Amino acid sequence: MLNDRYSLAFKLYPYERSSDQDAAQPVRHPVVIVGGGPIGIATALDLGQQGIPVLVLDDHEGIGMGSRAICFAKRTLEIADRYGCGRPMVEKGVVWNLGKVFHEDRQIYDFNLLPEAGHKYPAFINLQQPYFERFMVERVRELQATGTPIEIRGKNRLDAIEVRDDHVVLDIMTPEGPYRIEADWLIGCDGASSPLRGMMGLDFEGRVFQDSFLIADIRMHNDDFPTERWFWFEPTHGAGASTLLHKQPDDVWRVDFQIGWNVDRKEEMKEENIRRRLDAFLGEGLGYDIVWSSIYTFQCRRMKRFRHGRVLFAGDSAHQVSPFGARGANSGMQDVDNLGWKLGLVLKEQAPESLMDSYDTERCFAADENILNSSRSTDFITPKSKISHTFRNAVLQLAEKHAFARPLVNSGRLSLPCVYDNGPLNGEDALPEAPARTRPGAPCPDAPLADGFVLDRLGGDFVLLTIDADAPEQLDVGGIALRRVKLSVNDDATGALAERYLGGATSAVLLIRPDQHVAARWAAFDESAVRRAVGHACGKE
Amino acid sequence: MDLILTPNITDPDGFYARLIAAHDGLSDEESAALNARLILVLANQIGNAAVLEQALALAQVGK
Structure with a gap:
């Protein structure tokens, strides 16, 4: 009745019976968050630290397996720093600056990111998503110990919702049966396939990319690979139409093969077939263990609106991008950053409820920017027409010898936070000489x-x-x-x-x-x- | 005057997306014709015969 959909990397919030389950009348909470992933937990940290009681419901008892999001950008780390958990992320994470671009059988150029000096946090780190989530949950535990009103309920699955004008009614399933609560505000952080969005019958439209990618996380037996990002267009080694190699902590490498649309997933996921691709890419005789593997496809799409009365959507439940440019989890963290203070002011009656409409306006604008950027990267990496392919390869050919063509090479643009130009909350700019x-x-x-x-x-x-x-x-x-x-x-x-x-x-x-x-x-x-x-x-x- | 070989395009991603979008839905012949027209327009913008010669020579090396 409440079966796990995935296995756990860390079991952090085992099911416990809540007094809400024994209440005669449904208990009303100011804020309920559906989904205990990175965006849900970040939202809880933001609101909890403002002193607002917040309840997180998750249908599992901890953090799912698999590296998944691995690039966390500066702005995300700055937000995490404000929540009190940026430091452990950077200490665990891998920082890289050197990237190499390959085409067919050779390296065509390399680049140094030369990050701007004078920032507390690096331009980004590579870190497996479970660690990112764990550091945030550990921060929740620290705060709870000093009285911060955050509660996480594991194995509490939202099964039905009734949306009223000024609150919502939630039917929740647990291993000990169902119960009902109410919430003044509900925040949907339940991921790209958001059951909440489905229950409310809301749209989620956009562009489907007809390609699949095979991820293999491997631990090298002899780690003498340098800490660099390698992107390979049309490699002659034959293991994919493009290949990406990225370093993660714990001597783990992410290898990402573009394997086409019409693939037999079951066949491709067999260890011998994954090893066949890896051996072709890395060369025979290199020892490694496969830590995790997965096949993914993606869409670029978003909900028309992120606010539906007292229900707000954040992160992948509201918008989805291709992984190129690391704009998934990073943009979700910016959603939280935008949403938290606004909801805090509304709940403290220091701002009108209509302030939440600016969350919708600003973050829809940001989602469009992210979708645009990640779609452009995807179109360059996987050209959709013959002429697009011709241009792409002309860029790569010219880039080998000429610097002018290199800005056109697009294997993913670094995720930068959105500037809310013409945003509804912007005031005057009376300092024209300033940057x-x-x-x-x-x-x-x-x-x-x-x-x-x-x-x-x-x-x-x-x-x-x-x-x-x-x-x-x-x-x-x-x-x-x-x-x-x-x-x-x-x-x-x-x-x-x-x-x-x-x-x-x-x-x-x-x-x-x-x-x-x-x-x-x-x-x-x-x-x-x-x-x-x-x-x-x-x-x- | 020499051919510019350092990055010189404002908003390279935007330009590239616009270039590819201009070919949406075209047949191979139509695409080739669009490219030909575009090259002629850009050549006229450059004007200088020495620069055009350098550009032609550079493109030919890559074939």
């Missing part, structure tokens, strides 16, 4: 300070960031405590702070949202302008 990268809507770039980093100082509340400008230390705007972070260009000897936030300006006052996106900026503090911008950023007009 575009910190314009209203943009996520704050990190910069080094004598005693830490800029993002450490921003935290997760509304901040008035002043750089060589005066402002009051504290300002109460309709119940929202606006906290000043006072900086000077002298706080950063490297000049990165000035370059990223001032440009040609000599002073700046920036209103920063709790998700560390810029809401508005000026050259000097003007109380009425700041009050207006805070109100606007909270959806109060």
